[in-house]
Structure formats: structure tokens, C-alpha cells
Amino acid sequence: MTNTISILGSTGSIGRQTLEVAEQMGLRVAVLTAHSGVERMEAQVRKFHPGLAVMTDEAAAAELAVRLADTDTRVLGGADALCEAAAAPEADTVVTAVVGMVGLKPTLTAIGEKKRIALANKETLVCAGELVMDAAEKTGAEIVPVDSEHSAIFQCLQGCADKREIKRLILTCSGGPFFGMSREEVGKMTRQDALRHPNWAMGPKITVDSATLMNKGLEVIEAMRLYRLPLEQVQVVIHRQSIIHSLVEYRDGAVLAQLGTPDMRLPIRYAMTWPERAYSPAEPLDLLNCPPLTFAQPDREVFSCLRMAEEAAAEGGTACAILNAANEEAVGLFLSDRIGFHDIAQLVAEARSAVKVVQQPSLDEILAADAAAREAVLR
Ligand code: NDP
Ligand code: MG
Numbered sequence: 001m002t003n004t005i006s007i008l009g010s011t012g013s014i015g016r017q018t019l020e021v022a023e024q025m026g027l028r029v030a031v032l033t034a035h036s037g038v039e040r041m042e043a044q045v046r047k048f049h050p051g052l053a054v055m056t057d058e059a060a061a062a063e064l065a066v067r068l069a070d071t072d073t074r075v076l077g078g079a080d081a082l083c084e085a086a087a088a089p090e091a092d093t094v095v096t097a098v099v100g101m102v103g104l105k106p107t108l109t110a111i112g113e114k115k116r117i118a119l120a121n122k123e124t125l126v127c128a129g130e131l132v133m134d135a136a137e138k139t140g141a142e143i144v145p146v147d148s149e150h151s152a153i154f155q156c157l158q159g160c161a162d163k164r165e166i167k168r169l170i171l172t173c174s175g176g177p178f179f180g181m182s183r184e185e186v187g188k189m190t191r192q193d194a195l196r197h198p199n200w201a202m203g204p205k206i207t208v209d210s211a212t213l214m215n216k217g218l219e220v221i222e223a224m225r226l227y228r229l230p231l232e233q234v235q236v237v238i239h240r241q242s243i244i245h246s247l248v249e250y251r252d253g254a255v256l257a258q259l260g261t262p263d264m265r266l267p268i269r270y271a272m273t274w275p276e277r278a279y280s281p282a283e284p285l286d287l288l289n290c291p292p293l294t295f296a297q298p299d300r301e302v303f304s305c306l307r308m309a310e311e312a313a314a315e316g317g318t319a320c321a322i323l324n325a326a327n328e329e330a331v332g333l334f335l336s337d338r339i340g341f342h343d344i345a346q347l348v349a350e351a352r353s354a355v356k357v358v359q360q361p362s363l364d365e366i367l368a369a370d371a372a373a374r375e376a377v378l379r
Helices: 013-025 036-047 058-067 079-087 101-112 122-139 148-156 183-187 203-211 213-227 265-273 306-315 319-335 342-355 361-379
Strands: 004-006 028-034 053-055 073-078 093-096 116-119 144-146 165-175 234-238 244-249 253-261
Touching: 004 013, 004 079, 004 101, 013 028, 013 036, 013 093, 028 036, 028 079, 028 203, 036 053, 036 058, 053 058, 053 079, 058 073, 058 093, 073 079, 079 101, 093 265, 101 116, 101 122, 101 319, 116 122, 116 265, 122 144, 122 183, 122 213, 122 361, 144 148, 144 213, 144 265, 148 165, 148 244, 148 253, 148 265, 165 213, 183 342, 203 213, 203 319, 203 342, 213 234, 213 306, 213 319, 213 361, 306 319, 306 342, 319 342, 319 361, 342 361
Parallel strands: 004 028, 004 093, 028 053, 053 073, 093 116, 116 144, 165 234
Antiparallel strands: 165 244, 244 253
């Protein structure tokens, strides 16, 4: 059980909800990090009194240091400081809530220090999941998923001692804001349309990923890495209501599901308390007043990002790192209104063809694949 946390990405959607949970549970906060959101960071430091605050943007770090001159909090700047944040000795749990594969090195650092990893930063597992899981196995660091689907699966797997008992994992998917639209209709959707998610309020990158269904593709890979299962044992089912957060089918035919209101504070709290559970003030699920639960097949033609992610998962090696890096850059272009919605999938497909896949890659080969894919998108 967690007593003291460090949050990488504390000013984001997951980071802020983690601080709410920390306050409710009376956890101590050792370290907070953000990229450039100085104002939000200053407010968080004044409220939670961490020993260290990191801004990966150097100019933002300089500004924060001036603003916090009257406090005892040490301020550091730059990307390398994220690893120092991840290693801070006071914390027993590191919440990885940064967006993108920038989370990889600090996650590996925290694993090296045998911290519990409350893992939200799925891009890290997508691009280097095997290395991350191997490192955790070596040091004994616990990796507890925060992503709601993976937390649901983690909860349904409690008591499963032998993974051969698992027939398959079933990941539920809301379908996003463009569910049921034709390819032509989806092509006309703008940034504002994509940022309107039906069930969850999240950061902009994952919200766009939820509209393209790349998010579900990344989650398929995340599940494969966390539970070391092949693609054939991870299935995606559209479930518009986001009440069943995911399911595990066992070999005897039993299917276990985890249900709840769509509230990320639930999986965040469980990542802190596991293997125990703690009281939560959250709205309880009212089965008698919830909408009928429906299920459908995802459309992999309109939402080709899901198909491409599954193809990368099947290919293995650096394929997933290439897919992820290309997607990060393409979503960045879409969020700054420089490309259209279908261009995201197009740019990812082009990067996948342009960059050669290396099997059983080292960390350096993964980083090189990531860089090459970004270059392929931006040139
Ligand atoms: P947000 O965009 O809301 O927050 C991102 C956080 O990371 C902010 O603190 C931001 O700082 C920081 N950050 C941004 N860029 C960098 C960078 N280059 N280097 C270091 N830090 C950076 O994202 P979310 O909270 O939505 O998502 C975080 C992670 O959790 C993602 O991997 C996402 O896929 C995953 N996740 C999120 C869910 C959700 O409900 N939001 C659900 C499941 C998973 P600043 O504010 O200064 O920019
Ligand atoms: Mg999810």
C-alpha cells in the first residue's frame, strides 16, 4: 500500500485526479513534475508541499524557481530531471502520468529503484513494453495499471495464479465521438469535434486517440505487454456506455467483468491501495438507473488506426515504437490544425512503410526507431 507518491505529469488530467485521490487518502507527495504549466504547478506545490518540483521546459523551470523562492521546494528543469524525479527516495510509488514516450526513461529509472509504478503513460509500454516488463521482473518493482481497461483486467485477474487459465482479455471501447459515421463523414470532423469525447474528460492527445481508435490499438499492445499474451488473446468490443471497463474470459468459460461509473479516480485509487481497497466518496454505480449495456464490433475500415496498431502488434520488434511515435507527431499536427482527421492514419501508415522494423530491439534501437518515425512524419 502506498504512503508517499511522486507524480510525473501532475498538471495533466490524470495528474490532477491523482492529487485529488492523494488528498482524500492522506498520501504524502514527494515530487511533482510538469512540462510548461507554471501557474498550475505553483498552485499544486503550495498545496501539497513536495520536496522537488520539475519543469521539463527550462524557461518554465526558471520562472517556477522565482515564484517558489519563498518555499522549501527545490526546482529543477530539463528532460533529464524527470529521471531524478522518478528516483526520489522518499516516494514508494511513482505515478507515470506524462503523455508520450518521454515517460520511458523515467519509468525505467523508477523500476530500477524498485518503486511501485502506477502506470497511466501507456505510450511507454507500447514502444518498449518488453524491456519495461523485463526490468520490473528483474528488480521486483510492481507495475499496477491506471488505464481503466487494464485496471479492470488487473482486478479480474486477482486470484489467477496461472496465466494458462486465461482464454482471452476483452477490452471495451466507447467507440469515441465518431462511432457509426461513414469514412466520408469522419473525414470532415475537426479538432473541436474530435475533442468532444462522449464519456471521459481527458488530455487532448488521448482524446484524439480515442476518436481515431488508435487509443484502443495502443491499449491492445499495452494489455499484451502487461499480461504477456499474444494478439490472438486480446479482443476489442465496442461498449458505448463505458460501464463495463473490461473483461477476462477464463478457459472454463467463466467471464469476469469490472463495472463502475466512468471515473478515473477509481483505477487511480486502486493502483495506490492494491492489494487492498479503500473507501471512495465517488458516485456509486446505480444498476437500476443505468442505460442498457450494448456491444458491437469496431469498424476497422473507417478507424484504420486500430487495424494498424493490431498489425504492428503482430509484427513485433520496433513496429509498435514506430507506430506510436508517428501517431504522437501526427496527433500533434492535427491538434495544431495543420492536417485533417484522416491524415493522422495516412501519416502513420507512411511512417510504418518508411521505417524498417528491427526484431528484439535494444533500448537504443527503440529510440532510433522512434526518432526515424517522427522524422518520417515531419519531413
Ligand atoms: P494531459 O495532456 O492532460 O497531461 C500531460 C501531463 O504531462 C501534463 O502534466 C504535462 O505538463 C506533462 N507533459 C506534457 N508534455 C511533456 C513533455 N514533453 N515532457 C514531460 N512532461 C510533459 O494528459 P493525460 O493526463 O490525459 O494523459 C497522461 C497519460 O495517461 C497518457 O499517456 C494517457 O494516454 C494516459 N491515460 C490518460 C487517461 C485520462 O483519463 N486522461 C486515461 C488512461 C490513460 P503541462 O501541463 O505543463 O503541459
Ligand atoms: Mg483506457
